[in-house]
Amino acid sequence: MAAAMEKLQREITCAICRSYFSEPVTITCGHSFCRVCLSWSWRVGPTAFSCPECRQVPVVREFPAVNVRLAQLTDLSRELCSLLLQSAEGQHQCGRHKKALKLFCEDDQTPICVRCSQSPEHGAHKLSPVEEAAHNCREKIQHLQSHVGNCLKEAEELLAQEERPTVDWDWMLTGEYNRLHHILMEEQSQCLERMQQEERARQDRLSQHKQTLQDLMQELQEAGDQPNMELLQEVKQLLGRSGSVLSQRAKAVIPELRECPIPGMIQMLSQFRVDITMVPTSASPFLTISEDKRSVKAEEGWQLETNHPEDDIHHYVFAEQAFNSGRQYWEVDVTQLSQWILGIHTPYLRKKRGRNVDSCASMFLLCCVKKEEDYYLQTHPGSLDHRVKGPVLRVGVYLEYSSGTLAFYNVLQSSLIYGFSLILFTAPVTPIFCPGPPLPGAKAGPMTLCPVDSHLCACCYSCL
Structure with a gap:
């Protein structure tokens, strides 16, 4: 019986609004719809006069008249379905009292019998006759159906707009990236030209210095041959x-x-910024790490024992984090330090010697050394040993494990200091830090790991 009712309901239900037919019309392909639904479908649909269900286009493109026989059949079927539904409901009984379920509890949203309504369980609940509750439920469903229909119409309109966009975002974004690439290429060309000019000026200075030394040598030789007086x-x-x-x-x-x-x-x-902290147990007696493990300070009385920073590893502080994949970037504030060392340590580094591959402990370091009034930046290993115009206040470190890249940046100038490439890592890489050695008589401040969300520029250090 339930299957027959469902089949009957499908035969008198509109495929557009999913409700019983209202003024049904039948088109040439044999499908029927509500008159209002078909009119709306032909007005907003992608193909005019096509069947909303099978998409066939009728030969005669005229709006069909109301199918009176189908309308009468719909009314009779609705009454029959209602009677069958009432009969089916009458067969339902309360499982506790074996009485007909004539009431509906609004609080529990469940049908109950009269004896259940008299129990303390439902004494304070709002009760309605089943017919009234079902009528209210159908009204809510119809209201919700109307709302869903409006949302569906809105979604279809939005989808149609997306399929025919009024703004060509692909073209605009491609143009922006091309413009950015062009600007960067111009910047690169200007930077390379400045470097070439500086190189030529340096060569001129060296040539002039050489000539001055030659002239001085000649003058000294001639002076040596002069009489005593x-x-x-x-x-x-x-x-x-x-x-x-x-x-x-x-x-x-x-x-x-x-x-x-x-x-x-x-x-x-900065999109690769990582949060790094220091291992307190890795500090030497001459180093003090803060409680938050984000800064380290050198104490008095400590000096480097060798001229090779990589050999003095017991004066380094290790990070708690180690990396064996991906890209990482961190920044270190060295504003209050005259001398410092930053870099990474890896337990095993592959070094190629012909066809053989050797493994050894290794560090890659950037060192700042102060001699008299000048600051010098050096790398170990590497060939960098250059003088800088002034102290570097904030250093950025970028690590890319897969390509073996390690680069140091002057954050405030947004410029590259030095980059290692093609390092063949075979084990996790650990950042290391060293705030010294302090200069004799100078009071050194801390070396501080910058927070991940810090974004400072040169104006932030103008008062230092």
Whole structure:
């Protein structure tokens, strides 16, 4: 009986609104719909006059008249379904009292019998006759159906708009990336041109310094051949000129680190920022780590025992985190330090020697050393030993494990300091830190790991 009722209901139900037919119309393909539903479908549909169910287009494109016989059949079927439903409901009985379920508990949302309504369980609940509750339920369903229909119509309209977009975002975004690429290429060209000009100027300075030394050598040779009195009369000026020439040697011979800002580089690397903390047990007696494990400070009385920083590993602080994949970026504040060392440590590093591969412990370091009034940046291993115009206040470190890349950046200038490449890592890589050695008589401050969400620029350090 239930299957027959469902089949009957399907035959008198509109495929568009999913309700009983209202003024049904039948088109040439044999499908029937509500008159209002078919009119709405033909008005907003992608193909006019096509059947909403089978998508066939009738030969005669006229709106069909109301199918009176189907309308009458719908009314009779609705009454029959209602009677069958009431009969089926009458067969339902309360499982406890074996009485007909004539009431509906609004609080529990369940049908009950009269005796159940008199029990304390439902005494304070709102009760309604089953017919009234079913009528209210159908009204709610119809209201919800109308609302869903409106939402469906809205979704179809939005989908149609997406299929025919008014703005070509693909073209616009591609243009923006092309424009950015063009700007970066211009920046690259200008940066390379500045580097070439600086290289030519350095070569000119070295050539001039060489010529000055040659002239001084010639003058010294000639002075050595002069008679005693003439030599003694000119020796004061000669020694003064010699001292002046030799004092310029360091600035002429030792290269100065080039400053090549790369727009947007630090912002791009910041998407790989990682939160790093220090291992307190890795500190030497001359180092003190803060309680939050984000800064380390050197105490007095500590000096490097060798000229090779990689050999003095017991003065380094290790990070609690180690990396064996992906990309990582962290920043370190060294504002209050004159000398410092940053880098990474890996337990086993593959080194190629011909066809053989050896394994050994290794570190890759960037060191800042102060000599008199000048600051120098050095790498171990590596060939960097350059003078900088002033102290570097904030250093960014970028690690890319798969490609074996390690790069150091001057964050405030957004410029590259030095980069290692093609490192063949075979084990996890651990960041390491060293706030020293402190200069004699100088009070060194802490080396601090910058928070992940910190984004500072040069103006933030203008008061230092």
